[in-house]
Amino acid sequence: MSRQWKMIDLDTGEVKGDFYPDLQIVRSKKQDEAFKRKLQRQQEGRQHEFTFSDMENMKEVVSMLDEKTCGYLLYLQCFVNYENVLVKGQDKTPMAKKDIQETLGLGKSAFAEFFKKVTEANVVLQNEDGIFSINSRYHFKGATQNERVVKSFTSKVKELYGKVNAKDLGFVYLLLPYVHYETNILCSNPFERNVEKIEPLSQLELSEIVGSDDRTTYRKIKKLQFDQMFVLAEVRCGKEKHYKLNPFVFFRKDGYPDASLRADFLVKRKK
DNA sequence: AAGTGTTGTCTGTGGCGTGC
DNA sequence: GCACGCCACAGACAACACTT
Numbered sequence: 001m002s003r004q005w006k007m008i009d010l011d012t013g014e015v016k017g018d019f020y021p022d023l024q025i026v027r028s029k030k031q032d033e034a035f036k037r038k039l040q041r042q043q044e045g046r047q048h049e050f051t052f053s054d055m056e057n058m059k060e061v062v063s064m065l066d067e068k069t070c071g072y073l074l075y076l077q078c079f080v081n082y083e084n085v086l087v088k089g090q091d092k093t094p095m096a097k098k099d100i101q102e103t104l105g106l107g108k109s110a111f112a113e114f115f116k117k118v119t120e121a122n123v124v125l126q127n128e129d130g131i132f133s134i135n136s137r138y139h140f141k142g143a144t145q146n147e148r149v150v151k152s153f154t155s156k157v158k159e160l161y162g163k164v165n166a167k168d169l170g171f172v173y174l175l176l177p178y179v180h181y182e183t184n185i186l187c188s189n190p191f192e193r194n195v196e197k198i199e200p201l202s203q204l205e206l207s208e209i210v211g212s213d214d215r216t217t218y219r220k221i222k223k224l225q226f227d228q229m230f231v232l233a234e235v236r237c238g239k240e241k242h243y244k245l246n247p248f249v250f251f252r253k254d255g256y257p258d259a260s261l262r263a264d265f266l267v268k269r270k271k
Numbered sequence: 272a273a274g275t276g277t278t279g280t281c282t283g284t285g286g287c288g289t290g291c
Numbered sequence: 292g293c294a295c296g297c298c299a300c301a302g303a304c305a306a307c308a309c310t311t
Contacts, residue, residue: 068303097273107305112274167283167303216284218294 048256051077051141052149055177055190058138062174064121067210071170072104072114073123075161077139078154079103084140085133086124094131148191149252150176156249163226171220172231172245174210179245181252185235186243200242229265 007016062070079095081087086095088103095103101111118124125133134140161169178186180198186206188199201209207217221243224231233244246265247257 108273109275109306110304165282165303213285215286215295219284222295 049154050151050251051080051139051154052144052146052151053077053139053176054137054146055148055150055179058173059177061121061123061138062177065117065123067170067174068166069114069117069170070173071166071168072106073118073134073139074152074169074173075157075166076100076104076124077134078152078157080134080139080141082142083133084136085131096130097132100132147181150179151251153249153251160226160231160249164224168220168224171210172224172250175206175245176250178209179250179252184244184247184251186232186245203241203243206243229262231265233264235264 003021005019005021007019008014009016061073065073076086079086079088081092086100087093088095088099097115100115101108104111104114106114115124119126123135123138125135127133157169160172175186178188178190178201180187180190181193182195183198185198186201188201188205189197192198203217203221204214207214210217221232221234229246229248231246231249233246235242235244244264247261248265251257
């Protein structure tokens with residue numbers, strides 16, 4: 001039996017409740033605030049964790065795997081460590097095959113199909129010791145000199161995975177090789193440094209890239225949102241229209257996008 | 272234990288149509 | 292010509308049964 005104390009308001013003599021000194025502690029407001037700040041810092045640190053995707057090589061993946069498989073892959077590559085090994089949990093232990101299935105939240109048959117496809121395409125590799133890793137030709141974590149890469153903020157991709165289906169995530173995956181360095185605009189020449197020379201992709205061109213009709217693409221752009229933000233923003237300049245990918249999820253430059261950019265992607269509330 | 276096949280349910284896709 | 296609502300159908304997935 002643990003000790004039990006009573007809390008009494010000294011002004012009124014009223015009994016306010018029970019206190020168990022063996023089970024509970026009293027923390028000052030100041031301590032509590034410091035603790036909350038610490039927790040927030042930790043979470044922000046994790047929020048800005050990212051992986052790289054090689055924009056040129058990943059086109060090979062697109063040609064080998066179908067849209068939904070690419071979607072699962074985009075989510076799965078969030079779980080690599082700096083050796084590109086798929087890891088789980090706080091202690092970052094390597095994932096077993098079953099862990100991969102659970103991470104993706106798939107049933108037996110759907111997972112078997114996915115696993116067969118990605119291993120045959122050599123996108124997910126099984127090492128001799130039974131450890132699974134992602135082929136670093138396509139996705140990797142850690143420093144790089146390569147500029148033809150796009151960063152994925154893992155916490156945002158994970159959040160997105162919970163909100164949309166794999167095919168939708170695959171849709172985004174297919175667009176990643178077309179993200180412009182400075183502006184996040186989807187264009188046919190993403191490595192062009194001169195902003196004047198960007199050739200933005202039209203809705204029709206986007207449809208061709210993802211291999212569905214313009215109607216479906218249109219609906220996806222409108223639908224893809226999470227946490228009160230759109231994944232794609234439509235930018236109108238008179239009659240011209242182009243599309244921008246959300247820099248809080250995918251970003252090419254160093255560091256983290258400026259918070260003012262967020263406004264472009266906010267979900268507009270009616271009135 | 273892990274892979275394969277079948278079936279039922281649900282959701283997304285794309286055709287058609289309407290209003291602006 | 293564009294935006295989008297409706298709807299039938301196809302495809303994706305889970306659950307289950309069955310095989311190796």
